[in-house]
Amino acid sequence: MILLGYAAGPLFSTQVQPPARRRILLLAGAACLLLLALLRGFNIYGETLPWTVQADLLHTSMSFLNLTKYPPSLNFLLMTLGVGMLALAWMEVANERVVAFCATFGAAPLFYYLAHLYLLLALRGLMAAFSNGEAHQAGGIGEIWLWSVAVIAALYYPCRWFGHYKRTSGRAWVRYL
Structure with missing residues (x-):
C-alpha cells in the first residue's frame, strides 16, 4: 500500500x-x-x-x-x-471549506488516530462511572454514527493545533506524528 x-x-x-x-x-x-x-x-x-x-x-x-x-x-x-x-x-x-476541514485531519493523521483512541477510552470510563460499572450497549447504528461525529468534532481543534505545530516544528519526531 x-x-x-x-x-x-x-x-x-x-x-x-x-x-x-x-x-x-x-x-x-x-x-x-x-x-x-x-x-x-x-x-x-x-x-x-x-x-x-x-x-x-x-x-x-x-x-x-x-x-x-x-x-x-x-x-x-x-x-x-x-x-x-x-x-x-x-x-x-468540493467546497473549499469542506476540503480545509478534511485537510485539518490529514495534516495530523497519526495524532488523530492516537487521540481518538484515548478519547474513546476516557468516554468508556465516564460511561462506566455514571452507570455503576455496567457495560453500555450501543443503541444501534445511529448512535454509533452520532458518537463518531462527536469524536471528530471534539478532535478538530486539537488536530488543527497539532497540524500547525507540526508544520512549524523543526523536530523530526513531531513531523513523524
Missing part, C-alpha cells in the same frame, strides 16, 4: 490538471468497487469468510461488508481504496 501511495504521488503534482486527475480517480475508484462487488458478490476470492443472506437488508449488508482488516484482505483493500479514490475525486470539486 505504501508503494501504491508513492506511485500515485505524481497524479497530485501540478503537471496533472484537476479534471484529468478527477477522471482518473473516478475510474480507478469505480474499478475497485466493481471488482469488489464481483469478488465478494460471488464469494470467489479475497475474503476467507463468505457473506450470506440474513434476515433483513441491514444484516445482509453487514455480512457483505464484514471484511478482514488485519491482515487486510484483498476485498478490504478494494473497498477502502475504491471509496478513498472516489472521495479524493469528489474533493477536486
Whole structure:
C-alpha cells in the first residue's frame, strides 16, 4: 500500500490538471468497487469468510461488508481504496471549506488516530462511572454514527493545533506524528 501511495504521488503534482486527475480517480475508484462487488458478490476470492443472506437488508449488508482488516484482505483493500479514490475525486470539486476541514485531519493523521483512541477510552470510563460499572450497549447504528461525529468534532481543534505545530516544528519526531 505504501508503494501504491508513492506511485500515485505524481497524479497530485501540478503537471496533472484537476479534471484529468478527477477522471482518473473516478475510474480507478469505480474499478475497485466493481471488482469488489464481483469478488465478494460471488464469494470467489479475497475474503476467507463468505457473506450470506440474513434476515433483513441491514444484516445482509453487514455480512457483505464484514471484511478482514488485519491482515487486510484483498476485498478490504478494494473497498477502502475504491471509496478513498472516489472521495479524493469528489474533493477536486468540493467546497473549499469542506476540503480545509478534511485537510485539518490529514495534516495530523497519526495524532488523530492516537487521540481518538484515548478519547474513546476516557468516554468508556465516564460511561462506566455514571452507570455503576455496567457495560453500555450501543443503541444501534445511529448512535454509533452520532458518537463518531462527536469524536471528530471534539478532535478538530486539537488536530488543527497539532497540524500547525507540526508544520512549524523543526523536530523530526513531531513531523513523524
